[in-house]
Amino acid sequence: MKYFPHTQQDIEQMLSVAGLKSMDDLYGEIPQQLLFNREFDLPEAMSEVEIRKFFETLGKKNSQLVCFAGAGVEDHYSPSVIAPVISRGEFLTAYTPYQPEISQGTLQYIFEYQSMICELTGMDVTNASMYDGTTATAEAMMMCVAIAKKRNKVLVSATMNPRVRSVVETYAKYQGVIVETIAEKDGVTDLVDLESKLAGDDVAGVILAQPNYYGIVEDYTGVADMCHARKAMFVMNAKPSALAVLKSPAEWGADIACGDAQSLGIPMCYGGPYVGYLACNSANVRKLPGRIVGATTDVDGKRAFVLTLQAREQHIRREKANSNICSNQSLMALYVTMYMSVMGEQGLKDACSLSYSGAHYLADALVATGKCVMAFDKPFFNEFAVKTTVPAQKILDTLASEGILGGVRIADDMLLVCVTEQRTKEDIDKFVETVKNI
Amino acid sequence: MIRNYDKLIFELSKEGRVGYSLPKNELKDRYCICNLPDNLKRESKPCLPQVTEFDVVRHYTNLSNKNFGVDTGFYPLGSCTMKYNPRLNEEIAALPAFATLHPEVPVEAAQGALEVYYNLAASLAEISGLSAFTLNPYAGAHGELTGLMIMRSYHLQRGDTKRTKVIVPDSAHGTNPASAAVCGLEIVEVKSTANGTVDVEDLKPLLDDTIAGIMMTNPNTLGIFETEIPEIARLVHECGGLLYYDGANLNAVLGKCRPGDMGFDIMHINLHKTFSTPHGGGGPGDGPVGVRAGLEHLLPNPQVKKNADGRYYIENDALSAGNVSNFLGNFGVLLRAYTYILTLGCENVKMVGPLAVLNANYVKESLKDVYYLPIEGVCKHEFVFDGLADKSTGVTTLDIAKRLLDYGYHAPTIYFPLLFHQSIMIEPTETESKETLDEFIAVMRLVAKEALENPDIVKNAPYNTPVRRLDETTAARFPKTTYKQLKG
Numbered sequence: 001m002k003y004f005p006h007t008q009q010d011i012e013q014m015l016s017v018a019g020l021k022s023m024d025d026l027y028g029e030i031p032q033q034l035l036f037n038r039e040f041d042l043p044e045a046m047s048e049v050e051i052r053k054f055f056e057t058l059g060k061k062n063s064q065l066v067c068f069a070g071a072g073v074e075d076h077y078s079p080s081v082i083a084p085v086i087s088r089g090e091f092l093t094a095y096t097p098y099q100p101e102i103s104q105g106t107l108q109y110i111f112e113y114q115s116m117i118c119e120l121t122g123m124d125v126t127n128a129s130m131y132d133g134t135t136a137t138a139e140a141m142m143m144c145v146a147i148a149k150k151r152n153k154v155l156v157s158a159t160m161n162p163r164v165r166s167v168v169e170t171y172a173k174y175q176g177v178i179v180e181t182i183a184e185k186d187g188v189t190d191l192v193d194l195e196s197k198l199a200g201d202d203v204a205g206v207i208l209a210q211p212n213y214y215g216i217v218e219d220y221t222g223v224a225d226m227c228h229a230r231k232a233m234f235v236m237n238a239k240p241s242a243l244a245v246l247k248s249p250a251e252w253g254a255d256i257a258c259g260d261a262q263s264l265g266i267p268m269c270y271g272g273p274y275v276g277y278l279a280c281n282s283a284n285v286r287k288l289p290g291r292i293v294g295a296t297t298d299v300d301g302k303r304a305f306v307l308t309l310q311a312r313e314q315h316i317r318r319e320k321a322n323s324n325i326c327s328n329q330s331l332m333a334l335y336v337t338m339y340m341s342v343m344g345e346q347g348l349k350d351a352c353s354l355s356y357s358g359a360h361y362l363a364d365a366l367v368a369t370g371k372c373v374m375a376f377d378k379p380f381f382n383e384f385a386v387k388t389t390v391p392a393q394k395i396l397d398t399l400a401s402e403g404i405l406g407g408v409r410i411a412d413d414m415l416l417v418c419v420t421e422q423r424t425k426e427d428i429d430k431f432v433e434t435v436k437n438i
Numbered sequence: 439m440i441r442n443y444d445k446l447i448f449e450l451s452k453e454g455r456v457g458y459s460l461p462k463n464e465l466k467d468r469y470c471i472c473n474l475p476d477n478l479k480r481e482s483k484p485c486l487p488q489v490t491e492f493d494v495v496r497h498y499t500n501l502s503n504k505n506f507g508v509d510t511g512f513y514p515l516g517s518c519t520m521k522y523n524p525r526l527n528e529e530i531a532a533l534p535a536f537a538t539l540h541p542e543v544p545v546e547a548a549q550g551a552l553e554v555y556y557n558l559a560a561s562l563a564e565i566s567g568l569s570a571f572t573l574n575p576y577a578g579a580h581g582e583l584t585g586l587m588i589m590r591s592y593h594l595q596r597g598d599t600k601r602t603k604v605i606v607p608d609s610a611h612g613t614n615p616a617s618a619a620v621c622g623l624e625i626v627e628v629k630s631t632a633n634g635t636v637d638v639e640d641l642k643p644l645l646d647d648t649i650a651g652i653m654m655t656n657p658n659t660l661g662i663f664e665t666e667i668p669e670i671a672r673l674v675h676e677c678g679g680l681l682y683y684d685g686a687n688l689n690a691v692l693g694k695c696r697p698g699d700m701g702f703d704i705m706h707i708n709l710h711k712t713f714s715t716p717h718g719g720g721g722p723g724d725g726p727v728g729v730r731a732g733l734e735h736l737l738p739n740p741q742v743k744k745n746a747d748g749r750y751y752i753e754n755d756a757l758s759a760g761n762v763s764n765f766l767g768n769f770g771v772l773l774r775a776y777t778y779i780l781t782l783g784c785e786n787v788k789m790v791g792p793l794a795v796l797n798a799n800y801v802k803e804s805l806k807d808v809y810y811l812p813i814e815g816v817c818k819h820e821f822v823f824d825g826l827a828d829k830s831t832g833v834t835t836l837d838i839a840k841r842l843l844d845y846g847y848h849a850p851t852i853y854f855p856l857l858f859h860q861s862i863m864i865e866p867t868e869t870e871s872k873e874t875l876d877e878f879i880a881v882m883r884l885v886a887k888e889a890l891e892n893p894d895i896v897k898n899a900p901y902n903t904p905v906r907r908l909d910e911t912t913a914a915r916f917p918k919t920t921y922k923q924l925k926g
Contacts, residue, residue: 001786003522003714004793005871011796014872018799018816026795026816027694029665034695036788041564045783048526054780055773059535061550062543069542072764079458081495083532089509090502093523095717098515099839099849101903105505106719109498112447115921119484125919128720131576134764142620163764170738170760174587174622217478245471247480260764269531270551271541271765272576273722285917291720295924296913303444304905308913314579314616315854319625324616326579331718334498341447341494345486347458356474357465364469379475400544408542425464 001045065405066427067268068362070215070383070418072133072161076241077351077421078265079342086334096291096327100306101298106330107305110293113337120243120340121257122250123279127290129333130325133260134167136276137207137237139323140258141168143280143287144205144233145177146322151204152177155197155232158184159212164237168207182206187376187385188218191226198230205233205256210246214376214416215359215383217246224253239263240277240336242381244348245356249279256280265339266332275332286312289323351421355382358419358428365432366417371395372435375414383418385410390438402434441904443500448921450497451487457494485922504904505719506848512874514801516820516851516863517611517659519689519711526781527715527774536773541765545751552750555742555766558776559726562707565779565787566688567698568728572737574767578686581706581725582617582653587759588704588729588736589651589680590621595736595757598678601650605679607636609660609855614653614684623650630857633813634660638669645673651680656700657690657818659855659863661798671701680704688712689867690795690819693788703730712790713775724771738762793868794819797875801866804879808886812858819867825860826889833889833896835860840907841888841899845881 006014011023020026027035046054067075086092090105097103097110110128117126130136141154154172156165158181165179172179183193189208197203206227211217220236227234236254238246241263249257262274280288286309294308314321343351359382366372366386375385388395392409399406404427407417419428489497507513513520531537539551559571575581586604593601604623606614608630615625626649629640635658652674656664664670674681683697683705689712697705709715710723717723729737739754739761766772779787795818802811802821809823825835839849839862851863866875889896900906918924 010872014800018803023792040784042784046780055530058550062535063547067540069540085498088502090505090507092716093507093509094719096720102506104904105501118920132764166761267537268540269537270539270769273768294913295918296909298905298908306908306913315612318612319615319619321616324579324620326613327577327721329722330720342457344488350460353471354463356471357469360469361465
């Protein structure tokens with residue numbers, strides 16, 4: 001077996017040093033009835049040649065569709081330089097940088113990641129990353145409750161991605177936190193309903209999305225003041241790729257920014273791995289969960305980076321920690337750090353511009369087919385909802401037969417369609433032509 | 439020279455440089471992003487670097503040279519199972535047929551991916567002796583939390599609302615109590631005996647109708663097998679509680695005994711430990727959670743099922759403990775773990791534990807005359823020294839760890855478990871050769887000798903690393919966590 005280095009002679013010598021006669025003696029203390037005594041019901045070992053064939057065959061059972069689906073996961077351009085560099089063994093096969101003297105590579109890229117996330121969101125501090133956007137938002141909810149102390153209610157807009165909401169609700173359920181929904185009006189958060197739900201002075205946090213689930217860029221003017229007047233935290237779940245163009249969470253007056261950074265070039269890979277981000281103001285840094293990297297110097301005065309503010313964390317505080325998170329999504333944080341470095345502000349803006357133009361062109365053309373109308377009359381970014389005059393499923397099925405993933409069905413007569421910089425005008429025209437012919 | 443590279447990516451930036459290329463926007467004139475209402479647009483300018491593609495490649499390659507991974511050298515970090523991460527796994531995970539798949543594709547378009555999920559879950563169930571697995575949780579701690587949610591849901595759905603406490607051994611990893619707290623459970627600590635195992639006599643009086651269950655690792659954090667586990671399982675079940683198995687140490691018993699057969703009801707596995715997926719500098723990993731028969735419906739949504747004609751589909755169970763992730767976990771990590779299991783095959787899976795245990799015992803026996811071994815006997819995949827055997831030198835575990843860096847090794851886990859003051863926890867894993875272990879043993883002995891003969895050399899180590907010991911106090915007192923704060 002190529003992953004096992006020992007020869008029979010090695011094994012015998014090692015057993016003898018350990019004062020044992022046989023491999024069975026290694027488990028001599030274990031009660032007999034606990035020992036596993038049959039063969040595993042698993043396939044026999046496969047060679048590399050066979051493994052490649054095996055997965056090639058499996059891969060063919062997936063369909064390669066031209067992607068117009070979004071709903072939180074988008075098909076973005078990923079620069080060619082990222083994959084080869086992040087797969088360097090020094091990055092790939094390291095663990096949490098417990099020994100900073102030999103982990104400056106990891107520590108520095110996390111520092112750069114933190115810097116860039118703070119630039120995009122406008123927030124003061126962020127951690128070394130979270131698992132994904134859903135859990136990052138759940139952790140934001142926990143931060144709100146911890147900061148508010150005696151309040152255990154949070155409000156989540158009806159325009160939040162339902163996947164995010166469901167994870168927030170799961171975490172909340174077991175902590176006795178009440179999650180109430182802020183009503184939706186014409187595709188956006190109903191601010192009148194928000195104000196009335198805040199009136200009880202019992203809300204720890206308000207969680208809103210930007211852009212929202214329907215791709216709409218919501219106008220949150222006055223929301224920060226509304227929340228702060230009632231001593232509630234304002235949390236914004238924002239798509240980072242859009243923040244080169246859109247008003248940042250800090251500019252809206254948010255106290256916490258969170259979300260998934262998959263839109264920063266990470267392959268879709270059937271749902272993961274991605275990376276979540278969670279950022280806040282300096283005042284709340286000690287309530288921020290997870291690893292944080294800070295700058296310092298070594299004994300010779302050299303600049304260096306190190307895990308810091310660890311007194312917040314589970315390995316010190318145990319059950320009193322802010323969160324149980326132990327690791328982070330480090331390699332994916334490197335992924336998006338390299339992405340943001342390659343793209344820069346201008347690259348992000350250009351990608352936004354292409355996505356925006358493509359989405360608006362497609363929206364107009366779909367409406368012109370007579371098979372769809374815009375579900376909402378609101379400004380949107382690169383994703384939009386349409387009401388369909390034929391069943392949405394029929395549209396999706398027809399598009400799929402033409403090799404197109406036409407979006408996400410969110411009601412029997414409603415489709416959510418997303419366009420990124422990867423979709424050409426020809427892709428979009430084919431989409432429209434196919435719908436027209438239904 | 440290479441290791442002296444000390445630039446931040448921001449410090450390479452020059453106005454006007456670009457590292458990307460995108461298609462021309464043919465639709466810009468008709469559909470310009472400038473049409474977004476002004477009050478929705480950003481006012482401030484995010485300060486991202488302006489660098490070339492080549493700058494990015496060279497910068498991060500230089501950073502990688504200041505890092506140490508399993509590929510670099512021996513990494514005996516206890517409880518982290520830093521085994522070899524096969525490159526084949528990486529190749530398979532990058533296949534476009536999987537890497538370009540959107541999670542919202544119809545199930546008919548994702549049969550290959552769903553088959554991977556389903557078969558990996560079934561393989562883990564067979565290996566661990568449980569009935570069904572979810573692969574949705576993202577990490578070990580996330581798996582713990584998910585498992586505890588299942589435990590609570592089990593009691594609550596039976597109308598048993600009093601069970602709000604969970605028993606955790608005092609030797610447990612910090613995530614155990616932290617996960618329990620996040621799950622809304624109260625923590626009750628059970629003491630360890632002198633040999634580090636759960637004290638059954640201390641456990642008995644804790645068991646009543648307020649106990650939801652117990653969390654254990656087996657072998658425990660000292661690398662000692664809990665031989666009383668059948669009795670513990672009987673007692674906990676008798677009081678109506680469930681047993682949770684923290685899979686952090688599964689590598690020790692892989693192929694030799696199964697948590698399900700030990701009496702555990704719920705467990706998590708760290709694919710990035712036991713199943714060879716890379717640790718990635720802290721993640722992504724994956725933390726599958728398994729349950730015994732009768733608890734399957736409580737697994738988180740979405741769930742992957744197979745119908746009678748062999749087609750895979752996705753289902754949401756109304757009685758599930760809830761959703762804990764965006765979709766089906768870190769799917770790319772699942773592909774790696776499945777590749778590893780297929781590479782090992784049934785005949786080699788059963789050798790992983792024994793070979794890992796052999797390596798640990800070999801290192802332990804070769805060093806116990808110079809390092810203090812508080813618990814004698816055959817260990818499992820890892821063991822703990824309580825500092826040097828000779829306590830007169832003033833050389834601490836931290837010093838030893840730092841000196842090892844000079845000699846080209848990653849340090850073991852230090853100051854954990856908390857049961858000893860100078861813990862050095864060593865886990866060699868099964869993929870290290872006898873030669874590597876012999877060299878490590880020689881260096882450990884050399885450091886012990888240095889500690890006696892010239893302790894200052896050890897106390898001031900390391901010397902040969904890209905940076906030397908860091909000022910952690912200042913870092914925490916005046917946190918500078920971004921480039922903006924660093925520039926002041």
